[in-house]
Amino acid sequence: MQRRDFIKKAGAVSLAVGAGLAGAGVAHAKPRYKWKMVTTWPKNFPGLGTAANKLAALIGEMSGGRIRVKVYGAKELVPAFEIFDAVSRGTAEMGHGAAYYWKGKNEAAQLFSTVPFGLTAQEMNAWMYHGGGLKLWTELYDRFGLVPAPAGNTGVQMGGWFNKEINSLADLKGLKMRIPGLGGEVLKRLGGTPVNLPGGELFTSLKSGAIDATEWVGPYNDLAFGLYKAAKYYYYPGFHEPGTTLEALINKKALHGLPKDLQSIVLTACQAVNQDLLAEYTARNPIALETLLEKHKVDMRIYPDDVLKQLRKLSGEVVAELADKDAFAKKVYDSYSKFYRRAKRWSDISELAYLQARDKA
Ligand code: CA
Numbered sequence: 302m303q304r305r306d307f308i309k310k311a312g313a314v315s316l317a318v319g320a321g322l323a324g325a326g327v328a329h330a331k332p333r334y335k336w337k338m339v340t341t342w343p344k345n346f347p348g349l350g351t352a353a354n355k356l357a358a359l360i361g362e363m364s365g366g367r368i369r370v371k372v373y374g375a376k377e378l379v380p381a382f383e384i385f386d387a388v389s390r391g392t393a394e395m396g397h398g399a400a401y402y403w404k405g406k407n408e409a410a411q412l413f414s415t416v417p418f419g420l421t422a423q424e425m426n427a428w429m430y431h432g433g434g435l436k437l438w439t440e441l442y443d444r445f446g447l448v449p450a451p452a453g454n455t456g457v458q459m460g461g462w463f464n465k466e467i468n469s470l471a472d473l474k475g476l477k478m479r480i481p482g483l484g485g486e487v488l489k490r491l492g493g494t495p496v497n498l499p500g501g502e503l504f505t506s507l508k509s510g511a512i513d514a515t516e517w518v519g520p521y522n523d524l525a526f527g528l529y530k531a532a533k534y535y536y537y538p539g540f541h542e543p544g545t546t547l548e549a550l551i552n553k554k555a556l557h558g559l560p561k562d563l564q565s566i567v568l569t570a571c572q573a574v575n576q577d578l579l580a581e582y583t584a585r586n587p588i589a590l591e592t593l594l595e596k597h598k599v600d601m602r603i604y605p606d607d608v609l610k611q612l613r614k615l616s617g618e619v620v621a622e623l624a625d626k627d628a629f630a631k632k633v634y635d636s637y638s639k640f641y642r643r644a645k646r647w648s649d650i651s652e653l654a655y656l657q658a659r660d661k662a
Contacts, residue, residue, distance in 0.1 A: 396549070399548060409441060462528045483616070514532065
């Protein structure tokens, strides 16, 4: 009876194995789980898609094959921007994406991915794991029957690809640019038109003129999409995405239906991939940058100082307005901004001071 309940709990796809031998075999039978992971990325896309693959493989290996996770690229099972709902309703047990895609669910979701002129990757991980960030994120996604976990970070991104020079804020006026999250909101305040498109549609949209400009991630990913073939100028820094946390979405019922050891394996695998992807970007971005500059002769530019200064002021206003959206958004904003002030003070005399010292040496 006990065993039957066990199997029932594990769902239709799981099978108890090792039950062939009477007695002993039954006692050691462990249920197996087949999960689906839907993603917002093109299948196998360098860094983003491969991190999802790595996460699935890691869960399989760490669990000794007790959980098998099959990964689906955008549109394979559901479109990119429908993965949140798909995992929420249990069409898939897991998803891999970024929280700023879900601002329609709650504006505060954006704070769990990245904020213009906000926390860096290192600071973001600190807020998530040791500063209350993940706790708030969990509270928000619980409303949707989901459990979130940081599962990758891009580090500082690039500003984006433009077909005209950006010499003043006026050059951003009237610009139709693919730029998600709060960065998009900043562009809107400047008279631009932010659009959100899945990565897989960027090259064609830019090439055809459906959009005037786009940001994506950084050299490693931008090279993979061939964006240098569709735009003249490559601007930096990505003020709008200083350390974007990618997310694993996990269906809460599916996660809590697992034995405790497997729940821990799923969440620990997310944390491992969260760290690993940042290392991968840090290693591969400089190599791809070399290719873009030396082989493809890309015209790389830095945003002018006064443009950055004004963007920073405007970003502060846009982010602060989140606190007025609803009580929960205020709670997340308060936690984020309090952490930001403290983290910045420390980063200024550690990372920043060191980088400046290294530069002068
Ligand atoms: Ca981006």
